[in-house]
Amino acid sequence: MTMMKEELPEAAEATEVWATELERVGFVRRMFLARRWYGADWWFVAISTVMVLGFIFVALFPGLLAPFSPNELVGSRLLAPGAQPAVPVLIVPAESPLNELVDLAAPAGAPRPAVGVVQGLPTGAALNERAKLLDDEIKSAPEGLRLRPRINRYATTEEALRAVADGTDMAAVIESTEWAAGMSEQFPTLRQGGSITGEVSTAGGFVLGTNDIGQDVFSRLLWGTRVALIIGFSSSIVALVLGVPLGLLAGFVGGALDRLLSLVMDSLYAFPGLILAIAITAVLGPSMFNVIVAIAVLYVPTYYRIVRGQTLSVKEEVYVEAAKSIGARQSEILQKYIFPNVIPSVAIIFSVNVADAILTGAGLSFLGLGLPPTIADWGIDLARGQRFIQVAWWMITYPGLAIIAVVLAFSMMGEGLTEIFNPRLRER
Amino acid sequence: MSADVLCSVRNLIVEYSTRAGAVRAVDNVSLDIRRGEILGLVGESGCGKSTLGKALMRLHTGAARITQGELWFDGRDLMKLSEREMPDVRGAEIGMVFQDPMTSLNPVQRIMDHLTETMRTHEPEVSEAAARGRANELVERLGIRRERLHEYPHQMSGGMRQRVMISLALALRAKLVIADEPTTSLDVIVEAKFLDLLKELQKEFGLTILLITHNIGVVAEVADRVAVMYAAKMAEVGDVREVFADPKHPYTQGLLRSVPNIALDGAELYKMEGAPPNLLHPPVGCRFAPRCPHVMDVCRRQEPSFDPVGEGDHLAACWLFNEAAVAREKSHA
Numbered sequence: 001m002t003m004m005k006e007e008l009p010e011a012a013e014a015t016e017v018w019a020t021e022l023e024r025v026g027f028v029r030r031m032f033l034a035r036r037w038y039g040a041d042w043w044f045v046a047i048s049t050v051m052v053l054g055f056i057f058v059a060l061f062p063g064l065l066a067p068f069s070p071n072e073l074v075g076s077r078l079l080a081p082g083a084q085p086a087v088p089v090l091i092v093p094a095e096s097p098l099n100e101l102v103d104l105a106a107p108a109g110a111p112r113p114a115v116g117v118v119q120g121l122p123t124g125a126a127l128n129e130r131a132k133l134l135d136d137e138i139k140s141a142p143e144g145l146r147l148r149p150r151i152n153r154y155a156t157t158e159e160a161l162r163a164v165a166d167g168t169d170m171a172a173v174i175e176s177t178e179w180a181a182g183m184s185e186q187f188p189t190l191r192q193g194g195s196i197t198g199e200v201s202t203a204g205g206f207v208l209g210t211n212d213i214g215q216d217v218f219s220r221l222l223w224g225t226r227v228a229l230i231i232g233f234s235s236s237i238v239a240l241v242l243g244v245p246l247g248l249l250a251g252f253v254g255g256a257l258d259r260l261l262s263l264v265m266d267s268l269y270a271f272p273g274l275i276l277a278i279a280i281t282a283v284l285g286p287s288m289f290n291v292i293v294a295i296a297v298l299y300v301p302t303y304y305r306i307v308r309g310q311t312l313s314v315k316e317e318v319y320v321e322a323a324k325s326i327g328a329r330q331s332e333i334l335q336k337y338i339f340p341n342v343i344p345s346v347a348i349i350f351s352v353n354v355a356d357a358i359l360t361g362a363g364l365s366f367l368g369l370g371l372p373p374t375i376a377d378w379g380i381d382l383a384r385g386q387r388f389i390q391v392a393w394w395m396i397t398y399p400g401l402a403i404i405a406v407v408l409a410f411s412m413m414g415e416g417l418t419e420i421f422n423p424r425l426r427e428r
Numbered sequence: 429m430s431a432d433v434l435c436s437v438r439n440l441i442v443e444y445s446t447r448a449g450a451v452r453a454v455d456n457v458s459l460d461i462r463r464g465e466i467l468g469l470v471g472e473s474g475c476g477k478s479t480l481g482k483a484l485m486r487l488h489t490g491a492a493r494i495t496q497g498e499l500w501f502d503g504r505d506l507m508k509l510s511e512r513e514m515p516d517v518r519g520a521e522i523g524m525v526f527q528d529p530m531t532s533l534n535p536v537q538r539i540m541d542h543l544t545e546t547m548r549t550h551e552p553e554v555s556e557a558a559a560r561g562r563a564n565e566l567v568e569r570l571g572i573r574r575e576r577l578h579e580y581p582h583q584m585s586g587g588m589r590q591r592v593m594i595s596l597a598l599a600l601r602a603k604l605v606i607a608d609e610p611t612t613s614l615d616v617i618v619e620a621k622f623l624d625l626l627k628e629l630q631k632e633f634g635l636t637i638l639l640i641t642h643n644i645g646v647v648a649e650v651a652d653r654v655a656v657m658y659a660a661k662m663a664e665v666g667d668v669r670e671v672f673a674d675p676k677h678p679y680t681q682g683l684l685r686s687v688p689n690i691a692l693d694g695a696e697l698y699k700m701e702g703a704p705p706n707l708l709h710p711p712v713g714c715r716f717a718p719r720c721p722h723v724m725d726v727c728r729r730q731e732p733s734f735d736p737v738g739e740g741d742h743l744a745a746c747w748l749f750n751e752a753a754v755a756r757e758k759s760h761a
Contacts, residue, residue, distance in 0.1 A: 318531040324487055325526075326546045326596055327519030336545070340536040 045416030051409035058222055059229040066219035067207075070376035074219075078392045079210040081217075086175040088123040090193035091164060091183075098171055100194045101127075102134050105145040115149040116160035116172040127151065127173045130196050161187050209394040211384060217394060221402055223376035228406060231291055231361035232354040238296035239353065243303025244346055250304070251311025252334055261304070269301040274363055281369045291370045295357045306349055310342040317341075351414020355407040362403055378403055433500075434636050435461040435484065435604055440497030442476070442483050451707045453479040453492070455660040458734065461604065466630055466637045468647030468668065470683070471657035472704060478527075480657070481606045481640045485522050486514055502603060520550045523597025527609040529589035533581035539592055540577040543567070546599050566595050570625065587618035591625065598633060608640045623650050644687050648672060653741075656680050659704050659715040662734060666742035676737045676744040678720045714747065722748055724757045 058065060068074045076086055092098040104113045117124040128151070135147040152169055154160040157178050163169040165187055174183070179192050208217040246265075250258040268276070280294035314320065315338060323337050364370030365379025373380055378399040385396030442454040453476040461467050471477045483494055486506060499506040506517060518524075526532040533542060543563035547554055554562075564574050570591045581589060590610055597605045607626070611619040627650050630637055639651060647654050648668065655665040656677065664677040675681045685698040702719035705711050711718055717727040726747050736742065737749040747753045 318526050318528055319534045321487060322524065322526055322532040322593070322596075323534065324515075325485055325518055325522075325524035326600075327515040327517070327549055328545075329515050329549075332549065336537070337534050341534070 044412060048409045048412035048416060051405065052413050055225055055229060055406055055409060059226040062219075062222040062226050066216075066222040068216040068219040070220045070223040071215065071374060072219075073214040074206075074210070074216050077210060077212055077214045078388065078395075079206055080392070081207060081209040081394050083177075083206070083209065086177045087195045088126045088173050088197060089176045089179060089195050091161060091172045091174055091179060091187075091190050092170070092193045093164060093167075094189055094191045096170075098193060101130055101196045102138070102147065104149055104170065105134075105138055105147040108144050108146050112148050112150040113171075114152055114169040116152045116154055116163045116169040118157050118160055118174065119153040119155060121175070123173045123175060124151065124153065126197055157183060158186070161190060165189055208398050209392065211381070211395050212388055212392070217381070217398055220376045220381055221378070221398055224378045224381065224399065224402065225406075227288070227371065227375055227377045228358045228361065228403070230288070231295065232358040232406075232410075235292045235295035235357045235361070236299065236350055236353045238292065239299035239357075240303055240346065240350060242296070243300040244307050244342075246300075247304040247307025248311055248334060248339065248342065251308040252315060252330075252338065258308070262308070265301040265304045268297070269305070273298050274360060277360055277364055278367065278369055281364055286370060286372050288371060288375070291361055291364055294364070295360050298360065299353055299357065302349060302353065303346065306345050307342055310345050311338055314338050314341045348414055351410050354414075355410040358403065358406055358410075362399075432462045432464075433460045434463040434502060435638075436498075436500040437480075437484070438498040438500065440480070440483060440499065441495045442479050442488065443493050443495050444491045445493070446491065446708075448708050452660050452710075453707065454483060455710075457497075457657075457660075457662045459655055459662060459665065461636060461638055462653070463603075463636055464630070464634055465652040466627070466639055466650055468651030468654040469638060469640045469657065470642060470644060470647055470654060471663075472642060474704065474707075475657045476660040477640050477642075477657050478608050481524070481608050481638060484604075484606060484638070485518050485524060487518075487524075516550070519546060519596075519602065520600045521603050523600070523602035523605045525590065525593045525597060525605060525607040525610045527612050529586045529593060529610075529613065532593055533589055535581055538578055538580055539567075539584070542592065542596060543577070543599055546596050550600050562599070563595075566598060567592070570595050570598075585618075586614055587622060590614065590622055594626070594629065598629065598635075601633070602635075604636045604638065606638045606640070609642070610639070611643070611646060612641070619646075626650060644683065656683065659710060660707055661715055661745060662743075663716070663746075664742075664744040666738075666744075667740060670738065670740065670742055674738060676742065676749060677716075677746050678722050678748070679716045680744075682719075682721075714745070724748075724753070725760065726753050726757065 090098070090101060098104065104115065106113060115127065117127055127149070131147050131149055138145050138147060152160075152163065154163065157174050160169075160172040160174065161183060164172045171193070173196055176192070176195070184190075184192070206216050206218060208221065211217055211220070246261055250261045277294045277298050280297060281290055284290035284293065320333060320337050323333050328337070361370060362377070362379035362382065365377045366383045368383060370379060371377050381399040382396055382403075385392070385394075385399065388395050437457060437459045440454055440457045441452060444451045444453055455476075457476075457480060459480075469477045469480065479488075479492065482488055482492075484499065484501075484506075486494065486499070486509075488494065494507070497507065501517070502521065506514070509517065533539075537545075540560065540563055543566070544556060544559035547559045547562060548556070563577060567577060568574060572588055572591055572595075576584065576588070581592075584592070593610075594605070610626075611622055614622060623646065626637065626639075629635055639647065641647060651668050653666065654668050654671050656663045656671075656679065658677075658679045664671060664675065664680045666676075671680065672684065675684055679700075682698065682700040686700060688697055700719060701721075705715055705718065711728075713729050714720070714727040714732050717723050720727065724747055730747075732745045732747045732750065734743055734745045735749065737744045737746075
């Protein structure tokens with residue numbers, strides 16, 4: 001009989017508890033409670049946000065993560081991902097004190113040391129070249145040493161190594177990859193010395209391989225992120241800064257101004273996007289700034305049309321009339337009533353637009369119209385990779401994947417965040 | 429009669445330009461709103477009552493235009509003010525409550541910001557804190573908890589939003605509040621509460637209210653006087669009790685007879701014949717003539733003037749109360 005109290009159902013409140021608490025929590029909590037609150041899939045937002053933040057971090061500090069500079073020629077051409085670069089190395093008897101090429105130097109009168117190479121491989125040429133170089137360096141020194149190895153050519157690597165093993169030659173020069181691929185087991189009495197060119201074989205090779213001129217694909221990918229984001233963001237911001245006020249003005253003022261602006265914007269919009277961008281960059285010439293200008297011009301009509309349409313519809317809302325009825329002035333109505341109600345759609349276009357601008361930028365460079373080729377850019381890498389697609393799939397695949405990932409991340413985050421921060425969608 | 433008139437509309441014409449031509453939604457209407465009264469403005473949909481309400485604040489934009497008339501408010505003609513001066517009148521002197529509370533508040537602005545902004549628009553010298561204080565007092569008077577001021581419009585119920593709209597009008601001590609069908613989208617209980625509140629506020633703040641509605645019952649409940657509009661014209665104006673007890677205009681009579689009534693007891697409800705005229709081509713003479721049960725020849729030829737009938741300030745536009753016309757009609761017959 002005492003249980004009767006507090007059994008009454010709560011009066012039907014217009015607002016659920018979560019909605020009233022909505023404003024009292026922080027950004028992070030909002031993100032994680034998004035699913036319960038808004039029905040948005042928070043992980044969708046979370047994943048894309050992490051991706052976007054990751055891309056931004058990479059774009060800000062590519063030097064921290066990239067092992068090489070993007071334009072540096074760091075290894076052999078067309079190395080597959082993870083493959084060891086072939087470096088000409090010295091193979092010497094295990095007990096020999098020899099290690100570097102310069103150790104073979106001998107006094108001027110002494111017999112020239114015999115070094116074996118395999119006929120027809122670039123190792124022979126490399127040896128010749130390096131030896132001459134080193135010889136020039138040391139011959140003027142007071143010790144009077146000369147480095148003039150007698151080069152014996154063999155038909156196969158095995159023969160060359162056998163010659164070292166039986167003492168015919170003092171050393172052999174072969175490619176490090178060959179030594180690693182079985183030769184070291186076959187000749188246990190030999191060991192690998194240093195590289196004769198001074199080039200070091202990296203521990204894991206090149207993570208994503210090298211391109212046709214021996215640049216590291218991975219490093220170029222990281223540095224390319226910066227270029228992609230700069231183009232994406234700057235051109236979208238320029239387009240937004242031009243398109244939004246024009247759209248607001250045209251929609252709000254209407255009349256002749258609206259007709260004139262719409263005519264201009266529609267004629268811009270009527271051009272196929274990439275073709276217009278090609279035309280603009282072709283006239284302006286290749287540079288980062290010109291690419292940004294070309295893409296911005298391309299997207300101004302997008303903002304203009306969306307904002308104008310939204311303004312036209314918001315302008316007719318009762319709350320705008322109500323605002324007038326409490327004496328709000330035109331400028332105030334535009335600022336406080338129309339602009340905030342138009343912005344959510346602008347946010348959506350912005351994120352999609354960044355993604356789109358990155359794509360267009362890559363497209364321009366792919367066609368060779370965008371950036372000067374010295375800049376590490378995904379579009380340029382794609383174009384270059386296209387020519388080597390049969391021998392080096394990694395050259396075109398990784399920049400392509402990077403473009404897909406960035407575009408996806410921006411679109412996903414844009415849509416997710418709009419859902420969370422648009423108060424009008426909270427009514428659910 | 430002139431001293432206690434707050435707002436006086438004289439020969440007002442509001443036109444909508446459409447593809448088919450100009451439509452007069454308010455045609456040569458004159459109306460006095462007295463200080464401190466609740467004036468009910470009734471009429472069926474499309475008769476121009478909302479257009480008249482908006483015209484009082486010169487809120488029309490786009491297709492609608494006031495082509496003629498005077499709008500005297502508190503001693504000055506609003507028609508003579510420029511478009512730049514009107515915002516000072518709107519809100520500060522005349523407030524408006526709209527029909528649909530769901531859409532009449534800015535969805536991305538908190539209730540508090542609505543109130544403080546309204547105050548500071550008209551009184552820039554008021555500090556933000558002072559405005560907040562006033563907003564708090566005001567909404568508490570209207571039965572909204574202070575905490576809820578920090579919410580967005582969508583978090584409130586329809587009745588609450590309508591109270592917020594009222595508080596916007598009260599925030600600046602508007603002398604006249606135009607309530608355009610304020611209870612149409614509310615349910616009956618909320619409607620009753622809202623009407624009670626309206627009456628209380630009217631007494632407490634000495635408000636003058638123009639209550640636009642198509643609900644005769646609401647007018648009977650709260651209004652002091654009633655104005656009946658038909659097809660863009662004013663048909664009858666008078667004291668509520670008098671008009672309801674003794675309606676003069678045949679349209680008012682029909683309107684009152686067609687209100688559902690428990691005393692009807694199963695009998696068929698009165699239905700007025702015909703439909704309102706197309707305002708693009710209004711009938712010559714009295715606009716109600718095609719539907720009028722007491723129609724006379726003169727009604728189809730000449731428009732009746734808006735004259736006093738019966739006692740007090742009871743006015744109606746009908747030939748039936750013009751003795752000369754009635755006499756002529758009888759002699760013809």
